[in-house]
Amino acid sequence: MQTTGAALTMRLLERQGIRLIAGIPGGASLPLYDALRSSEIRHVLARHEQGAGFIAQGMARATGRAAVCFGTSGPGATNLLTAIADARLDSIPLVAVTGQVPQAMIGTDAFQEIDTYGLTVPITKHNFLVRSADELLTVVPEAFRIATSGRPGPVLIDIPKDVQLAAIDVERLPEPGGPDPAPRFSHDDIGRAAAMIDAAQRPVLLVGAGIIGAGASPTLRRLAEKASIPVASTLLGLGAMPHDHPRFLGMVGMHAARFTNLVLEDCDLLIALGIRFDDRATGKVAEFCPNARVIHVDIDPSELGKIRRPSLGIVADVGEALRALEPRVAATPRTSWSRHVATLQATHPLATPGADDPLQPYGIVRATAELLPDDTIVTTDVGQHQMWVAQAYPFTFPRQWLTSGGLGTMGFGLPAAIGAALAHPGRRVVCFSGDGSLLMNLQELATAAEEQVDVKIVLMNNAHLGLVRQQQELFYGARFHASRFHAQPDFAAIARGFGIAAVDLGATTSPYDRLAEALAMPGPCLVNVPIAEAANVYPMVPPGGANRDMIDGGCHAAQ
Amino acid sequence: MPLSDRPTAVLRLRVRNHPGVMSHVCGLFARRAFNVDGIVCLPIGDGTCSAILLLVPEDARLEQMMAQLRKLEDVLAIDRAPEATSVFAGVAAHLG
Numbered sequence: 001m002q003t004t005g006a007a008l009t010m011r012l013l014e015r016q017g018i019r020l021i022a023g024i025p026g027g028a029s030l031p032l033y034d035a036l037r038s039s040e041i042r043h044v045l046a047r048h049e050q051g052a053g054f055i056a057q058g059m060a061r062a063t064g065r066a067a068v069c070f071g072t073s074g075p076g077a078t079n080l081l082t083a084i085a086d087a088r089l090d091s092i093p094l095v096a097v098t099g100q101v102p103q104a105m106i107g108t109d110a111f112q113e114i115d116t117y118g119l120t121v122p123i124t125k126h127n128f129l130v131r132s133a134d135e136l137l138t139v140v141p142e143a144f145r146i147a148t149s150g151r152p153g154p155v156l157i158d159i160p161k162d163v164q165l166a167a168i169d170v171e172r173l174p175e176p177g178g179p180d181p182a183p184r185f186s187h188d189d190i191g192r193a194a195a196m197i198d199a200a201q202r203p204v205l206l207v208g209a210g211i212i213g214a215g216a217s218p219t220l221r222r223l224a225e226k227a228s229i230p231v232a233s234t235l236l237g238l239g240a241m242p243h244d245h246p247r248f249l250g251m252v253g254m255h256a257a258r259f260t261n262l263v264l265e266d267c268d269l270l271i272a273l274g275i276r277f278d279d280r281a282t283g284k285v286a287e288f289c290p291n292a293r294v295i296h297v298d299i300d301p302s303e304l305g306k307i308r309r310p311s312l313g314i315v316a317d318v319g320e321a322l323r324a325l326e327p328r329v330a331a332t333p334r335t336s337w338s339r340h341v342a343t344l345q346a347t348h349p350l351a352t353p354g355a356d357d358p359l360q361p362y363g364i365v366r367a368t369a370e371l372l373p374d375d376t377i378v379t380t381d382v383g384q385h386q387m388w389v390a391q392a393y394p395f396t397f398p399r400q401w402l403t404s405g406g407l408g409t410m411g412f413g414l415p416a417a418i419g420a421a422l423a424h425p426g427r428r429v430v431c432f433s434g435d436g437s438l439l440m441n442l443q444e445l446a447t448a449a450e451e452q453v454d455v456k457i458v459l460m461n462n463a464h465l466g467l468v469r470q471q472q473e474l475f476y477g478a479r480f481h482a483s484r485f486h487a488q489p490d491f492a493a494i495a496r497g498f499g500i501a502a503v504d505l506g507a508t509t510s511p512y513d514r515l516a517e518a519l520a521m522p523g524p525c526l527v528n529v530p531i532a533e534a535a536n537v538y539p540m541v542p543p544g545g546a547n548r549d550m551i552d553g554g555c556h557a558a559q
Numbered sequence: 560m561p562l563s564d565r566p567t568a569v570l571r572l573r574v575r576n577h578p579g580v581m582s583h584v585c586g587l588f589a590r591r592a593f594n595v596d597g598i599v600c601l602p603i604g605d606g607t608c609s610a611i612l613l614l615v616p617e618d619a620r621l622e623q624m625m626a627q628l629r630k631l632e633d634v635l636a637i638d639r640a641p642e643a644t645s646v647f648a649g650v651a652a653h654l655g
Contacts, residue, residue: 117579121586126632129579146632302626 026072053083058419210274
């Protein structure tokens, strides 16, 4: 088969099962786009490469399958960096393809030349600079193998323009790249884990994104029920257990409900599954679960002992490990521990002041959840609104909750929501955002309008960088600086300017009804929700503090 | 502190030989603020692979560094090679 590097790239991407690519073309990627035109892959034209990266992330996070974004050389590549780094920290299988200046011009400071390979070394799982069309035959499948194997992550393929244009005679196309088999683990270790769990008086399961990546929610639930073990979750583990499951404790860490952190404080065995002991989850590490032995199961060997030395570390796919473990753990009611957990839950619940008022943070989260189906996909940006949603939204299913955890990227929510909606055309998607975050990828409103995706943006608008303001109030003597937006855009008017329906709940006497109408509309819609600037997220563990030392703003926040 | 006054280790890596591999290996150390005292790298066999010897401080983080190195796609093998310490003394003679 006579073809070109560009056409071969498309053929290989098609064979990987890619049906949709988000990107922006440019000089150094025009041959790829010329080939894309006659490919069966659909292209979604983002309005900024970071948007394209997060649209692809939204697809990958919502489906668990690798997704692809395209950018050109130079600024196209640098604009992708944030989305790639975000995928790295949250272990998202993303394949970013960038155009590069022709090889003869590399190193000459050519127009739109940048060292994309060098820039992406620290933020990818692996990266390639393709030096001949022939290399594409191995590089493309390898990229997908690497992105999806073990702990997933982003892979970048930089393709110089001359490689895209090069003629190549391909005899046989390679098999698509897929994940390597999971590491083999010792069944003796599983036996030891079962014995430790059986011997524990006060065990807790702490689950993270690894559970969702492994599709292990049903097994987790069986284990928790059988052995009567409460389950706490990291930010990215939300959805692994239904919010209303009697064993579920909610999110752990900096903005956890008080009882959740207190249960972890009291545990004698921490069963850490697919987590990486992130500082926002653990608080001061030396005082995290101070009386507990730790069983840590993770597919990434470098995570075992990186932060907390486990008594038993098992390198495994957490789903496979749980399926081996669950039958070997004894069924027990664990009455006294269950009673203690229930008491803490009753005496230190999450305070959700204003939950019946859609113009207050918990109220808008609750009202939105009430008005949308149970399987609605929820994305957020980063900040106070993200934590309110994490605390209060009734998550029921894995992959229902898409949020930027590790990198904490403001600007994630809207493009990720577009990607989720494109990946699941039949599902409802809501993006909770803040007025600071939404501005960071606002241009993707044009993409949402063009694609007519069913994305509802619920904008908690306090005219502030709210979480910055909150930290300045609590930890910097209320010396506010650079956290207030003095110029406040009319977001509803802006959305309409992009061709998107908009509702302002501040301009109506019946906000709940207006919200219901907005959420029921077909296609994209923005709902502006003015909220009080003084509303803070509580409880809060001061940065660097131990999780037991939560600032309890219950009375504070109720005002 | 002079090299000889603190414990050091020598790591031997077998890596794919291409222009980006040193940046992957050295970048990993730099990002994690882990100093590399010495590097020797040469192609081996038919030149598709290289061997890298790294002279590094022997400290508590070395195990984690080795775990991170193992995750690099271009690193095919890694072990400790205390017997290769003398290589660095030999190189030192040429560095003035």
